[in-house]
Amino acid sequence: DAGITQSPRHKVTETGTPVTLRCHQTENHRYMYWYRQDPGHGLRLIHYSYGVKDTDKGEVSDGYSVSRSKTEDFLLTLESATSSQTSVYFCAISESAFNEQFFGPGTRLTVL
Amino acid sequence: DAKTTQPPSMDCAEGRAANLPCNHSTISGNEYVYWYRQIHSQGPQYIIHGLKNNETNEMASLIITEDRKSSTLILPHATLRDTAVYYCIVRGALNDMRFGAGTRLTVKP
Numbered sequence: 001d002a003g004i005t006q007s008p009r010h011k012v013t014e015t016g017t018p019v020t021l022r023c024h025q026t027e028n029h030r031y032m033y034w035y036r037q038d039p040g041h042g043l044r045l046i047h048y049s050y051g052v053k054d055t056d057k058g059e060v061s062d063g064y065s066v067s068r069s070k071t072e073d074f075l076l077t078l079e080s081a082t083s084s085q086t087s088v089y090f091c092a093i094s095e096s097a098f099n100e101q102f103f104g105p106g107t108r109l110t111v112l
Numbered sequence: 113d114a115k116t117t118q119p120p121s122m123d124c125a126e127g128r129a130a131n132l133p134c135n136h137s138t139i140s141g142n143e144y145v146y147w148y149r150q151i152h153s154q155g156p157q158y159i160i161h162g163l164k165n166n167e168t169n170e171m172a173s174l175i176i177t178e179d180r181k182s183s184t185l186i187l188p189h190a191t192l193r194d195t196a197v198y199y200c201i202v203r204g205a206l207n208d209m210r211f212g213a214g215t216r217l218t219v220k221p
Contacts, residue, residue, distance in 0.1 A: 033209070042199055042211025043156065050206065058207050090155050097206050098144060103155030 006104040023091030032074040130187040134200030143204035149196040
């Protein structure tokens with residue numbers, strides 16, 4: 001399995017609080033992605049990174065920001081969490097733009 | 113919206129081939145077809161991808177029609193562990209990874 005971890009794995013927080021999710025990889029892959037998955041739906045891309053400090057928006061980026069200061073870490077921040085951001089968040093990595101993506105185990109976030 | 117159409121569910125007998133169809137009638141010339149699967153609530157797992165030609169790896173085969181408007185993922189000898197949701201994805205840009213609802217494949221003994 002690709003060396004990719006996510007932390008925390010579970011989090012419960014309250015509306016209006018900031019939340020940061022971390023994705024860490026040991027594969028030295030250039031590309032990293034954040035997705036969310038809601039019941040009955042496939043994954044939707046939030047943000048992605050194509051290098052250190054190089055990021056761009058995905059399909060559902062509103063309410064989220066990201067940062068990548070090192071190759072191995074990609075952070076997803078909810079500046080002020082809302083109940084609509086309750087979801088399972090997956091991080092993925094890929095070596096090149098159109099190679100296969102390897103996914104992390106996911107973070108289950110509940111916003112009360 | 114996803115660029116693909118898949119049946120919501122399929123069954124397959126253990127040991128038989130599972131053939132999962134995908135329609136992508138609006139695919140462009142530079143767009144790839146990817147297949148991933150997701151078992152329970154785990155992260156999706158890559159299976160295979162292709163552009164024009166048929167592809168095969170240790171997990172599956174991907175058959176793309178000549179007009180590229182549809183494709184079929186073939187699991188040659190399905191096992192119970194292949195029970196999962198299978199996603200067909202058409203992708204041409206870095207931020208264009210849209211999973212859709214997928215096909216829930218149930219492999220039965």
